Amino acid sequence: MTEYVKLFLPKSKKEVKIEISLPRNVEEHATFDSVYFLDGQNAFKDSHAAYNRSLRATKYLGYMAYITNQRILGIAIHNAGSEMGRINEYTPFPITYAASEEWKKQDVSICHKFCEDFIHVIIPYIENRYNTTKRRFIYGSSLAAMTAIYLGYKYDAFEGIGAFSTATFLCKEAVDKFLEAYLKPQVKLFLYVGKKESSDGSYDQRLYYTTSLELYKAVKKRNAKARLVVSDSGIHSEATWEEQLLDFFSFMYFEDIIYHK
Numbered sequence: 001m002t003e004y005v006k007l008f009l010p011k012s013k014k015e016v017k018i019e020i021s022l023p024r025n026v027e028e029h030a031t032f033d034s035v036y037f038l039d040g041q042n043a044f045k046d047s048h049a050a051y052n053r054s055l056r057a058t059k060y061l062g063y064m065a066y067i068t069n070q071r072i073l074g075i076a077i078h079n080a081g082s083e084m085g086r087i088n089e090y091t092p093f094p095i096t097y098a099a100s101e102e103w104k105k106q107d108v109s110i111c112h113k114f115c116e117d118f119i120h121v122i123i124p125y126i127e128n129r130y131n132t133t134k135r136r137f138i139y140g141s142s143l144a145a146m147t148a149i150y151l152g153y154k155y156d157a158f159e160g161i162g163a164f165s166t167a168t169f170l171c172k173e174a175v176d177k178f179l180e181a182y183l184k185p186q187v188k189l190f191l192y193v194g195k196k197e198s199s200d201g202s203y204d205q206r207l208y209y210t211t212s213l214e215l216y217k218a219v220k221k222r223n224a225k226a227r228l229v230v231s232d233s234g235i236h237s238e239a240t241w242e243e244q245l246l247d248f249f250s251f252m253y254f255e256d257i258i259y260h261k
Contacts, residue, residue, distance in 0.1 A: 001024050018040065018075060019040055022073065022130075031133050035072060035074050038148060040077040042238050043055050064253065091106055091146060092146060097170050136159060142164075145167065150178070153182045159188065164191075169211040172211065183224060190226075193234065229244055
């Protein structure tokens with residue numbers, strides 16, 4: 001069952017659309033762990049997805065709820081919509097390796113305001129509306145993976161982060177400084193990357209892989225609980241990321257992963 005809400009974000013000064021995936025036939029006093037999805041229109045339904053293909057995350061939330069015997073709430077926050085709107089909303093660091101001149105107009109304050117609204121408006125709204133536990137996880141892919149890392153490490157809000165195909169090559173030095181200042185070793189970090197990722201074709205296919213590997217080494221050096229999964233044939237798409245969702249959830253709950261052939 002999916003519920004829809006629109007929520008005004010005071011710092012961002014805009015309304016955001018949120019989809020909430022709820023299990024059916026929930027007992028009256030059931031509690032929910034929560035997984036927050038950035039780029040939320042791509043989380044649950046193909047009909048809502050930007051490229052007509054979603055993560056189809058609902059079935060994996062249901063499977064994990066079954067094997068953990070714990071209800072799990074999926075909260076999908078839609079992005080700003082336009083290309084520059086998404087870049088501003090999901091890039092917490094200044095871009096130094098821009099794909100176009102337009103990207104150089106990026107405003108990091110927009111992302112910082114969004115993150116403040118996420119922590120102080122979106123999460124309290126969800127937790128006042130539903131009977132949640134304090135066990136929260138966050139998922140993001142590509143640009144949104146950086147936002148997930150930023151939210152997961154800067155704030156004391158999440159137990160774990162899923163960062164798929166992170167675009168940290170856009171602002172590598174700033175990411176390194178951020179990790180030095182804010183990394184929390186106890187927060188689990190699941191990284192996934194494919195070796196055939198080129199996003200929109202603007203970047204070399206090796207960039208996502210090499211920077212994800214560098215990121216993994218950087219967080220492990222700081223004693224983080226982290227796991228990196230690499231797919232030799234993985235491309236930059238929701239269909240590929242869907243295949244790794246069980247690994248992400250499994251690492252969050254069991255500190256292990258389900259290996260795929």
